[in-house]
Amino acid sequence: MTEQMPAWKAALRLKWQEIGVQAVCERAGLxxxxxxxxxxxxxxxELDPYAEHEWSVFQFPRLASGVVHASPISIQPGQKVLWEExxxxxxxxxxxxxxxxxxxxxxxxxxxxxxxxxxxxxNMDWHYYDDVDRRPFLLR
Numbered sequence: 001m002t003e004q005m006p007a008w009k010a011a012l013r014l015k016w017q018e019i020g021v022q023a024v025c026e027r028a029g030l031x032x033x034x035x036x037x038x039x040x041x042x043x044x045x046e047l048d049p050y051a052e053h054e055w056s057v058f059q060f061p062r063l064a065s066g067v068v069h070a071s072p073i074s075i076q077p078g079q080k081v082l083w084e085e086x087x088x089x090x091x092x093x094x095x096x097x098x099x100x101x102x103x104x105x106x107x108x109x110x111x112x113x114x115x116x117x118x119x120x121x122x123n124m125d126w127h128y129y130d131d132v133d134r135r136p137f138l139l140r
Contacts, residue, residue, distance in 0.1 A: 008048035009040055012055075019057045020066070027065035028088035030095075030134055035086075039135040049138035052081075060116055063087050070136060071118040075100065083121050084137055097137050098128035105129045 016022065016036060025032035043049075050070055058067045065088035072081040083098045098121075099106070106127035113122050131137070 006046065008051070009043075012040060012048065012050065013037070015055050019055060021055070021057065021068050024057055024066040024068050024086065028086065028093045030086060030088075030093045035095075035134040036136065039139040043139045050136070053083075054118065054120075056118060058116060058118075062116070063089055067116070069118055071121055073120070075120060075124070082137060083118075083126065085117075086134070093134070095131045095134045096128050097131045098126040100124055100126060102127050 021036060022032045024030075025035070052073055053070045054073050056069045056071070058069065067085055067087040070084045072083060075081055080099065080101045083100075085094075085096050085098075087094055097105070098110075107129040109125050109127045111123065111125050133140070
């Protein structure tokens, strides 16, 4: 008997396909299979750790590869959240893991107000690092 993939995993695979995550990964030199699909398949949890996140792809001239975002759907005052982005810039691929609160892994902080990022993350301090592990943080 073959084990059936949980519905949330199938839905997340479909979402990634619909928004073009694989194409961004290919242009950015990221291993879509290893970083995204294998991580999703290996994740043992029964519930979607990204249920409160919106997956999106942004396209703009400065970053021709595009940018994949996993950003919170909403952020309540005082709520601690995680936001991630994957892209190619200055000759290398990046996976930034950001939190709206200080944490031990943070290398830098930024406060954004632009059209290159999801609106929900604007105008707040984000503490982040460029993660050498390209897998989605919550799927580990």
